[in-house]
Amino acid sequence: MTICSTRWTTGILTIGALTASPLSGAMAVAPSATAAYTEQCNSNQVxxxxxTPGYSITRPAYQSGVDRTANCWMDYGSAGKGAEWLQFSLNSCYGFRLATDGVFGSATRSALASAQGQENITADGQYGTQSSQYLKFPRYREITGDRSGCESIN
Structure with missing residues (x-):
């Protein structure tokens, strides 16, 4: 009995020491979910x-000067042209009736989570890499500029 409880106590002390050791020195902190992104989406990008060859899509993007990247994020509380384009896209490609006011509120978050679920990606209501790649966005014919349905880049 003494041997078993000694082993059990030693095991608990070992686990406790391993758990406490990272806390005693410098603490490693995981980067936030948005750390991999350039910035909050504030524009759109074609x-x-x-x-499909001969077509292009327009999706939310981050713009700084003349440079644009689709590597951006949006979440509840985001506002601006990126949120406005997301709302337009959700209305156009998924049949929602969101106000295209550029304010990422609860209705936009719910609609985005629903669209993410339809595309079988993480349905968290946050816009990021998966949404940029897998959601459908308005598609345009490059020669005429005519709207021609919706498409994703995957």
Whole structure:
């Protein structure tokens, strides 16, 4: 009995020491979910990469000066042209009736989570890499600019 309880106590002390050791020194902190992104989406970007030849899609993007990247994020409380384009896209491609006011509120979050679920990606109501790649966005014919349905880059 003494041997078993000694082993059990030693095991608990070992686990406690391993758990406490990272806390005693410098603490490693995981980067936030948005750390991998350039910035909050504030514009939109036209791309034909990954889209049916002869067509392009327009999706939310971050713009700084003349440079734009689709590597951006949005979440509840975000506001601006990126949120407005997301709302327009959700209305156009998924049939929602969101106000296109550029304010990422609870209705936009719910609609985004629903669209994410339809595309079988993480349905968290936050816009990021998966949403940028897998959600459908308005598609345009490159020669005429005519709207032609919706498409994702995947």
């Amino acid at each position: 791309t034909s990469v990954g889209v």
